[in-house]
Amino acid sequence: xxxxxxxxxxxxxxESIAFILEQDSFSCQWFDNGTxxxxxxxxxxxxLMLLDVGLPDMSGFDVLRKVRVKSDLxxxxxxxxxxxxxxxxALEGLGANxxxxxxxxxxLVVAHVRSQLRRDRTDTNPESKFSINQAMQKILFHNQELxxxxxxxxxxxxxxxxxxxxxxREYLMKNIWDNPVSDEKTINTHIKSIRKCxxxxxxxxDPQKIILTNxxxxxxxxx
Amino acid sequence: xxxxxxxxxxxxxxESIAFILEQDSFSCQWFDNGTxxxxxxxxxxxxLMLLDVGLPDMSGFDVLRKVRVKSDLxxxxxxxxxxxxxxxxALEGLGANxxxxxxxxxxLVVAHVRSQLRRDRTDTNPESKFSINQAMQKILFHNQELxxxxxxxxxxxxxxxxxxxxxxREYLMKNIWDNPVSDEKTINTHIKSIRKCxxxxxxxxDPQKIILTNxxxxxxxxx
DNA sequence: AGTTTTGGTGAAGATTGTGTGAAGATTGTT
DNA sequence: AACAATCTTCACACAATCTTCACCAAAACT
Numbered sequence: 001x002x003x004x005x006x007x008x009x010x011x012x013x014x015e016s017i018a019f020i021l022e023q024d025s026f027s028c029q030w031f032d033n034g035t036x037x038x039x040x041x042x043x044x045x046x047x048l049m050l051l052d053v054g055l056p057d058m059s060g061f062d063v064l065r066k067v068r069v070k071s072d073l074x075x076x077x078x079x080x081x082x083x084x085x086x087x088x089x090a091l092e093g094l095g096a097n098x099x100x101x102x103x104x105x106x107x108l109v110v111a112h113v114r115s116q117l118r119r120d121r122t123d124t125n126p127e128s129k130f131s132i133n134q135a136m137q138k139i140l141f142h143n144q145e146l147x148x149x150x151x152x153x154x155x156x157x158x159x160x161x162x163x164x165x166x167x168x169r170e171y172l173m174k175n176i177w178d179n180p181v182s183d184e185k186t187i188n189t190h191i192k193s194i195r196k197c198x199x200x201x202x203x204x205x206d207p208q209k210i211i212l213t214n215x216x217x218x219x220x221x222x223x
Numbered sequence: 224x225x226x227x228x229x230x231x232x233x234x235x236x237x238e239s240i241a242f243i244l245e246q247d248s249f250s251c252q253w254f255d256n257g258t259x260x261x262x263x264x265x266x267x268x269x270x271l272m273l274l275d276v277g278l279p280d281m282s283g284f285d286v287l288r289k290v291r292v293k294s295d296l297x298x299x300x301x302x303x304x305x306x307x308x309x310x311x312x313a314l315e316g317l318g319a320n321x322x323x324x325x326x327x328x329x330x331l332v333v334a335h336v337r338s339q340l341r342r343d344r345t346d347t348n349p350e351s352k353f354s355i356n357q358a359m360q361k362i363l364f365h366n367q368e369l370x371x372x373x374x375x376x377x378x379x380x381x382x383x384x385x386x387x388x389x390x391x392r393e394y395l396m397k398n399i400w401d402n403p404v405s406d407e408k409t410i411n412t413h414i415k416s417i418r419k420c421x422x423x424x425x426x427x428x429d430p431q432k433i434i435l436t437n438x439x440x441x442x443x444x445x446x
Numbered sequence: 447a448g449t450t451t452t453g454g455t456g457a458a459g460a461t462t463g464t465g466t467g468a469a470g471a472t473t474g475t476t
Numbered sequence: 477a478a479c480a481a482t483c484t485t486c487a488c489a490c491a492a493t494c495t496t497c498a499c500c501a502a503a504a505c506t
């Protein structure tokens with residue numbers, strides 16, 4: 001569960017944000033001033049900070065400045081002032097990660113929070129045995145690199161991006177080959193080599209249980 | 224140098240964004256439609272995508288959807304519609320990373336771009352075997368100077384600036400040559416000479432392990 | 447059980463990509 | 477203009493990869 005730190009001196013706003021975030025299975029901690037929030041941050045694991053600019057003891061920008069001395073924590077600014085130069089300052093000068101102007105709906109806040117945390121999730125997705133490094137065109141399986149050919153890489157990417165879902169041969173053909181090959185059996189062969197690669201990394205695994213054959217339809221990757 | 228993909232059908236807007244980003248030492252590639260942009264994305268290393276919603280051939284949201292099938296590339300939406308539910312959809316439902324509503328100043332765009340890219344910075348890497356002196360157009364390898372021709376310098380610079388990442392031949396062609404040469408094999412030859420230079424400095428190294436060939440894709444430098 | 451359909455497998459051949467040296471073209475210098 | 481340095485292209489050899497195919501195994505259906 002992700003833990004969100006809310007720094008906002010308007011109790012009503014803070015509570016409505018907390019309420020909606022908690023419904024979305026985040027946990028929240030609220031402070032109405034910068035000092036306490038910074039203190040809390042020093043001693044508690046926080047995943048993201050929602051930070052109002054207008055605080056009683058110091059500006060939200062000052063809070064952000066102090067946070068940035070120590071960490072890269074995602075910080076989303078909340079403000080009543082819809083001033084573009086403020087936004088530029090926050091995002092570029094101070095290292096904010098997002099910027100929401102009041103009035104806003106609670107859903108927008110959740111959207112921003114999710115958007116910021118999305119990357120972390122994919123980086124370290126402990127549930128999946130796979131991770132993809134698109135830039136390097138590499139796929140890790142149990143944190144070990146698979147040596148795949150380009151076609152194999154494309155097929156496995158598709159499966160990983162939509163796990164637990166059947167990919168028909170027809171679909172794979174259309175999406176992986178620019179000018180589709182004539183024989184659908186070709187895919188069988190590629191799946192075979194992918195399975196062989198998996199087996200090479202983890203001798204004890206059963207590749208047919210990881211990449212499932214859906215008879216008469218296609219293949220699917222099980223998480 | 225970070226490479227930004229701009230997808231925007233209004234030429235004036237696209238050019239002003241590109242201009243300001245290039246001043247800020249980003250490199251840009253512009254397309255006025257989604258199809259071409261997606262095609263480009265398949266074959267080129269892009270660090271961030273600026274995506275207009277109103278495109279001639281498909282909605283920006285559709286483009287984003289297709290991008291997300293394959294990658295976690297940071298995507299910042301640009302739109303004329305200041306509609307909160309659109310923003311929620313983009314950020315939460317489709318996985319956009321940022322959202323800018325028109326009209327906006329170029330500086331705000333830069334701020335968003337910087338904000339998104341801040342996290343994965345790899346500027347000063349003390350572990351690298353390479354160091355670049357841009358002003359002198361010199362590259363040191365194990366603290367010894369490489370004697371490179373101008374083209375070789377440009378290629379190796381690109382690789383060093385984005386290590387652990389595949390550079391397609393297409394990408395290198397476009398970014399290194401002003402008027403691209405016709406034959407992609409030319410790159411092979413330059414890579415060959417760069418590898419030879421490395422070998423000359425460090426007899427014991429394996430240049431093919433340092434500059435990796437990614438068959439069918441391109442080359443990448445391993446750190 | 448026998449038959450039919452579908453998937454798995456390995457191997458062969460076709461296709462494509464890569465490394466290499468050398469030749470010719472281009473550029474820069476004296 | 478002559479020369480040197482550098483860049484581009486090319487042809488060839490070789491290696492990796494893709495596709496196809498024939499054959500066998502497994503499952504589904506009668």
